[in-house]
Amino acid sequence: MNPHIPTGAGHEVVVTGIGLVAGRMTDPEALFDHLAQGNTLIAEHPLHKEWGVPCAVSAHIDPEVRRSLEEAVPPEARPLGPAGTLAWHAAAQAWERSGLPRRLESERGGVFLACNRMVMEPAELVALAGHVDFEAGALDLDGYLDAGGPDPRRHERVQPDTATARLADWFGAAGVLETHADACAAGGMAIGSAYRYIRSGTLDVALAGGAESLTTLSSVAAFYGIGALAPAGDRDAAELSRPFDKDRSGFVIGDGAAFLVLESRAHAEARGARVLARVAGYAGVTEAVKMTSSSRDGSDYATCIRAALADGGLTPDDIDHVNAHGTSTEANDTCEAAALHTVFGERVGRIPVTGNKSAMGHSLANSGAAEAVLSVLSLQRQAVLPTLNFHEPDEVTRGLDIVTEQRHTPVTTVLSNSFGFGGQNCSLILAQAG
Amino acid sequence: MTNLDGVRLTAPGLYTAAGADPASLWEALVAGKDTGRPYESLAGTWPGAGTVFLVDDPDAATLGVHRRVLRTSEKQARMALLGARLALTGPSVTGPVGGEGWGLYLGLPTVDEQLLRFSALDGLRRAADDSPGAVAALYGREVPPFSGLSHLNSTAAAHISATFGLTGAMAAYSPFSDAGLTALVDGVLSVAEGENEAAVIGAVSPKVHPLLFPQYEELGWTGAAPGEGAAFLVARRAADVPAAPDGPAVRLAGYGRGFGADDADLTSALTEAVRAALEMAGTDAAGIGWVLPDAGWTAAGEQAQRAALGRVFGPAGGWPAVAGAERATGVLGPAHPLVHGVLALHGLATGRLLADDGETVREEPLPVDRALVLACGARGQVCAVVLEGAGS
Numbered sequence: 001m002n003p004h005i006p007t008g009a010g011h012e013v014v015v016t017g018i019g020l021v022a023g024r025m026t027d028p029e030a031l032f033d034h035l036a037q038g039n040t041l042i043a044e045h046p047l048h049k050e051w052g053v054p055c056a057v058s059a060h061i062d063p064e065v066r067r068s069l070e071e072a073v074p075p076e077a078r079p080l081g082p083a084g085t086l087a088w089h090a091a092a093q094a095w096e097r098s099g100l101p102r103r104l105e106s107e108r109g110g111v112f113l114a115c116n117r118m119v120m121e122p123a124e125l126v127a128l129a130g131h132v133d134f135e136a137g138a139l140d141l142d143g144y145l146d147a148g149g150p151d152p153r154r155h156e157r158v159q160p161d162t163a164t165a166r167l168a169d170w171f172g173a174a175g176v177l178e179t180h181a182d183a184c185a186a187g188g189m190a191i192g193s194a195y196r197y198i199r200s201g202t203l204d205v206a207l208a209g210g211a212e213s214l215t216t217l218s219s220v221a222a223f224y225g226i227g228a229l230a231p232a233g234d235r236d237a238a239e240l241s242r243p244f245d246k247d248r249s250g251f252v253i254g255d256g257a258a259f260l261v262l263e264s265r266a267h268a269e270a271r272g273a274r275v276l277a278r279v280a281g282y283a284g285v286t287e288a289v290k291m292t293s294s295s296r297d298g299s300d301y302a303t304c305i306r307a308a309l310a311d312g313g314l315t316p317d318d319i320d321h322v323n324a325h326g327t328s329t330e331a332n333d334t335c336e337a338a339a340l341h342t343v344f345g346e347r348v349g350r351i352p353v354t355g356n357k358s359a360m361g362h363s364l365a366n367s368g369a370a371e372a373v374l375s376v377l378s379l380q381r382q383a384v385l386p387t388l389n390f391h392e393p394d395e396v397t398r399g400l401d402i403v404t405e406q407r408h409t410p411v412t413t414v415l416s417n418s419f420g421f422g423g424q425n426c427s428l429i430l431a432q433a434g
Numbered sequence: 435m436t437n438l439d440g441v442r443l444t445a446p447g448l449y450t451a452a453g454a455d456p457a458s459l460w461e462a463l464v465a466g467k468d469t470g471r472p473y474e475s476l477a478g479t480w481p482g483a484g485t486v487f488l489v490d491d492p493d494a495a496t497l498g499v500h501r502r503v504l505r506t507s508e509k510q511a512r513m514a515l516l517g518a519r520l521a522l523t524g525p526s527v528t529g530p531v532g533g534e535g536w537g538l539y540l541g542l543p544t545v546d547e548q549l550l551r552f553s554a555l556d557g558l559r560r561a562a563d564d565s566p567g568a569v570a571a572l573y574g575r576e577v578p579p580f581s582g583l584s585h586l587n588s589t590a591a592a593h594i595s596a597t598f599g600l601t602g603a604m605a606a607y608s609p610f611s612d613a614g615l616t617a618l619v620d621g622v623l624s625v626a627e628g629e630n631e632a633a634v635i636g637a638v639s640p641k642v643h644p645l646l647f648p649q650y651e652e653l654g655w656t657g658a659a660p661g662e663g664a665a666f667l668v669a670r671r672a673a674d675v676p677a678a679p680d681g682p683a684v685r686l687a688g689y690g691r692g693f694g695a696d697d698a699d700l701t702s703a704l705t706e707a708v709r710a711a712l713e714m715a716g717t718d719a720a721g722i723g724w725v726l727p728d729a730g731w732t733a734a735g736e737q738a739q740r741a742a743l744g745r746v747f748g749p750a751g752g753w754p755a756v757a758g759a760e761r762a763t764g765v766l767g768p769a770h771p772l773v774h775g776v777l778a779l780h781g782l783a784t785g786r787l788l789a790d791d792g793e794t795v796r797e798e799p800l801p802v803d804r805a806l807v808l809a810c811g812a813r814g815q816v817c818a819v820v821l822e823g824a825g826s
Binding site: 117119129133158179182186218291421 | 474475476477506532534537538542544545546547548549550552553555556558559562566567570571573574577578579580581582583585586587588589591592593595596598599600601602603604605606607608610612616620623627644645647648649651652653691692693695703811812813814815
């Protein structure tokens with residue numbers, strides 16, 4: 001092994017492959033077309049509806065699609081949990097499309113995966129409950145294990161780094177392995193970290209993305225408990241997620257996975273790869289407000305956006321499309337809208353803004369990766385996707401050019417934001433391949 | 435000369451069962467002090483020892499925060515916050531801490547837990563006998579408030595940033611020991627490459643919890659006692675490091691990372707990672723005075739480390755002293771290698787090392803001003819770093 005010494009050469013970083021799974025969609029182009037036509041992935045969750053869960057709406061993976069994806073995972077890569085299975089499909093698709101050999105066999109490749117932690121679901125806890133001494137507050141672990149205990153490979157399946165390791169091993173890209181845990185910004189941060197490793201000359205190739213599978217009773221109950229989910233009320237499922245609309249009331253939780261293959265331009269060109277886009281700037285920063293909200297004036301988010309522009313040597317005038325974080329919560333959209341006003345000034349009304357979560361829900365660690373993939377396709381197709389359910393702005397979101405129907409327009413440089421609970425913020429800038 | 439040379443690691447903050455400073459841990463190891471405690475949340479005979487290495491759950495006053503912070507945090511986030519507070523005490527004396535130049539790099543565990551309190555599980559069992567709707571209704575009633583936030587694995591980052599005003603570049607990694615050293619490497623690189631002026635680097639263990647044990651068991655655990663704790667350092671530009679209040683300083687002289695999908699690969703990966711770290715540090719096996727291996731909590735990990743160290747140090751004519759903190763801290767997951775980083779910093783600053791002969795830990799003069807710290811992640815991710823006295 002050669003030491004991973006950054007050369008500081010400032011290598012240009014390009015995108016040569018994309019992959020994605022969301023709802024019933026198992027490839028990025030099909031998803032882009034679906035969204036471009038104003039369709040949604042958000043629907044009633046049949047089981048949650050049957051059980052009377054208060055927020056029985058989500059952008060979950062279709063059960064048949066999930067089964068087929070599980071079967072498609074090669075035996076050598078098993079077992080993978082719900083998120084890992086989605087990750088596998090998206091990553092393998094991105095890799096195949098990049099035209100890289102099946103195995104890289106190089107120390108200069110890496111895998112960067114974003115995925116949040118899991119909590120145990122009711123069926124697992126019921127088995128456990130029989131071995132709890134409720135008076136003593138103690139678990140009879142011997143009894144639990146003697147009775148079969150947990151599924152012996154459950155922990156391996158659900159731990160987020162299992163998929164990281166499996167992908168690295170399968171594709172022979174094990175120079176740097178990172179499993180990111182940066183809340184809702186993790187997908188963007190995984191891509192940003194990969195970008196930095198390639199730019200610095202440490203790596204040539206990286207598989208970077210996110211995966212999440214949290215449309216479960218436990219996760220829905222937890223996010224409902226803090227008032228973060230949009231209450232169903234009288235609205236149809238498809239109308240619940242409404243980024244930047246004055247009647248927004250919370251996010252809709254979603255599942256999914258998305259990956260990009262990043263390469264140094266020199267590496268991509270040397271093998272004759274098709275370059276889809278380039279990574280033109282990145283910032284992943286923390287902030288110092290509080291767990292539940294960021295600065296209402298958007299100053300923290302503006303700082304992040306400006307840092308990404310500075311990283312790429314760009315100015316606000318270079319941006320001609322914003323793929324917003326746009327969760328549809330009152331607080332997040334207020335902060336993001338304020339930040340866009342701050343950064344872009346009077347020009348903000350001329351920059352088309354898309355909130356993909358209006359149709360895809362919020363898949364937390366995956367969302368930044370999925371939105372990066374869709375941003376690459378916006379660059380490819382010179383088209384901006386619509387934000388569903390945006391009808392009327394409020395005082396802060398007024399003045400933004402929220403795109404409500406697919407728009408064909410010159411797209412040269414896209415700003416893609418991800419702003420996480422607790423102030424883990426990320427802005428990624430993707431630009432035409434050049 | 436690498437771009438790492440302009441960065442110093444300083445301001446150690448440590449919170450383990452052996453105390454809240456590096457000297458206490460050092461003394462506990464040398465004295466053979468029993469820092470374990472019985473664990474009463476498990477009934478029956480397993481695990482054999484029945485002893486774990488717990489820390490007190492820091493309260494709001496200890497953390498220096500409003501008590502509402504406790505609502506949106508779990509014990510592991512509070513341990514991390516205390517570790518960061520201990521680390522930043524010195525720097526805050528010598529100048530302002532926080533702002534856009536101060537970043538944060540964390541290694542965080544992810545442990546499967548029940549969202550419901552244990553006391554609610556009896557109700558869950560009855561509800562499950564009734565209907566899925568009854569289970570859903572119970573979740574609606576019994577899910578603890580704010581758990582949607584406190585169960586996010588990045589909660590520690592949020593609270594540390596908010597408490598100390600950090601607004602620089604950040605990243606958080608999970609879930610095993612390699613995550614701790616990844617945070618160290620990337621944090622130092624963020625300063626070396628000018629992304630941050632300073633980076634708070636830390637890692638925390640999982641809280642010891644009954645459900646940790648079956649999960650460890652699944653991973654091939656040898657039965658080594660788990661512990662709780664957090665370890666932090668601050669990476670700063672060398673020119674910004676004041677002499678005394680931040681404490682001693684070292685530098686990250688080299689690092690290597692690798693991956694071994696199976697036991698044989700693991701040894702090779704670790705061997706290569708160590709060699710890469712030595713090469714980057716501009717030294718060889720003879721240039722290492724002290725090795726701090728990862729906690730030997732799986733047979734495969736332990737064997738791989740022993741074999742890799744044999745390959746590297748055997749041909750050099752002899753092993754350096756080998757000792758870690760496990761006797762006094764238990765196994766600390768992502769925090770383990772960073773606890774070792776703090777311990778190495780303490781030794782490098784005082785010219786001493788620890789040597790473990792299997793029975794006791796003894797203190798010896800440090801023959802060479804470099805220490806090697808290893809991480810051996812549960813999935814085969816390995817990392818090695820060489821820390822060097824800042825005066826070398």
